[in-house]
Amino acid sequence: MHVLLIEDDDRVAEPLAEGLHRFGFTVEHARTGAEGLAAAEPAMVLLDLGLPDMDGIDVCRALRARSSVPIIMITARDSEVDRVLGLELGADDYVSKPFGVRELVARIRAVTRRARTSPFDGVPAAVSGGWEITGTCDDAQWVGPLSIDRRTRQVCLQAVPIALAPKEFDLLVCLAEDPGAVCSRQQILDTVWEPDYFGPTKTLDVHIAALRRKLGDPSWIENIRGIGFRLVPPADHLVSPPVRPEPRRGRR
Template sequence: MHVLLIEDDDRVAGPLMEGLSRFGFTVEHARTGADGLAAAEAEMVLLDLGLPDMDGIDVCRTLRLRSQVPIIMISARNDEVDRVLGLELGADDYLSKPFGVRELVARIRAVFRRAGPAVAEPVAALPASRDCHPVPVARAQQIGPLTLDRRGRRVRLQQTFIALSPKEFDLLAYLADDPGAVRTRQQILDAVWEPNYFGPTKTLDVHVAALRRKLGDPAWIDNIRGVGFRLMPPAGGASASQGEEHIEGGDR
């Protein structure tokens, strides 16, 4: 895996690069936010918040506007406000210094497992021929005015596409697996983050709040107090069709 490390302190970057290389990672090192933004796109970004030229939060925001690359923030800042803001802006995980290389590798692998399936899927089906029917190339789920394309990891509300972070998409897709069904907080954390997740549960609330805001109506995600959350179209919206529409490819 090609990892981009954006870290200005060589005393931190050196051991990290050496440790990650022992686990088979290829690491590119950028010492400033500008260098990190100018670097070739990587498969994973490790982003320090305390950069000399710009705040790492701004780097995260810029990266997320142009790419869905997984981002893990690494910082000596341990304040909850920084963690919440970073996650809300699209970071996939937040690791406070000091930490061990093994823990970082485990988090990289966990984040990449969650983001990886979309990368691994084929980008297109074989074209149809005269002797066969068109080949289905994707399935999109329709929930009222919301369209969820898992294969392309795209979300459309009415006719407008919504930009989601990888974790926001995974959360929405999990709730959409059974619209109207209540998922407990632990079920969501185990499925969207990792089994037996033991990190701050505030992470889930932050991502739910971000999804509600991007969907334009908090009623999309209902909070069942003391239990968990469920996904439902807001009352008064377009008719809720919870089936799937088939997008078929063929000769054009």
């Protein structure tokens, strides 16, 4: 992953960049807000608020006005006002100095997994006699006949709405980020319950069971023993396209 680090203090930036390199990240270092705004768009921005030429809040505002690139603020400011303002302006997370590289890496990975995929116009495409595992239509992502709208937090199966609790929806979104791929238990806990969750891991199994029940078929979520879970449409759901609801017509 290509990370843009906007930080004016080399005493902070250099060891941080070195630590991120050890975890496989490519780091571009900008020392001012203007330099950061002029850089090519990265996969992730790490943004200090105390910059010499402009406030990091203004850099965040400018970045968000032109791009949906994930932004994590890293700063010595620890007031609630700064945190709330940064998050309301579009930052995805906020880390207060001092912090460990491992914590930052965990937050980068969690933010990356939460990042929404960009929808495209069209409908799910048919492949080899069935429907492809994933696609998007309008604002919804399709996984077989299952549609997930992150904007409205609505889920439908064969055009029938499914009522999910907030954590159940977040869990489904986590698994749907890469349908068919295995998400480890720790990845899911970091994403759905945040990296600092220290409660019982049994809660994950409870939510998986509830989600399976509401999807109507436990085979929607496969348990990969000793590793984690993955989301795949059951075989009997791959033979026909998703049914779209007909527009309501008034009585004549």
